[in-house]
Amino acid sequence: MSLSDDESVADAICSRAGCRACAQWRIDWRNPRIHSADRTKTWVACDDHRDYLRGFLEARDFPVVVAPLGSAEAAR
Ligand SMILES: [Zn+2]
Numbered sequence: 001m002s003l004s005d006d007e008s009v010a011d012a013i014c015s016r017a018g019c020r021a022c023a024q025w026r027i028d029w030r031n032p033r034i035h036s037a038d039r040t041k042t043w044v045a046c047d048d049h050r051d052y053l054r055g056f057l058e059a060r061d062f063p064v065v066v067a068p069l070g071s072a073e074a075a076r
Pocket residue numbers: 014015016019020021045046047048049
């Protein structure tokens with residue numbers, strides 16, 4: 001999966017396996033063991049799975065940043 005730019009995550013489906021819900025959140029994370037400091041991965045999550053996915057990453061001590069998806073469009 002490569003959801004690296006904002007265009008591709010704008011109307012993305014939740015990254016949780018088996019979930020078909022529209023994603024409401026983006027989860028930017030990095031694995032310090034395999035990624036350099038300027039490299040981040042992006043998952044997207046629906047409301048139900050935001051905390052699940054964040055917990056999954058935090059349990060591995062990965063840096064995690066959760067932000068509303070498409071916040072730039074919130075003023076529409
Ligand atoms: Zn989901």
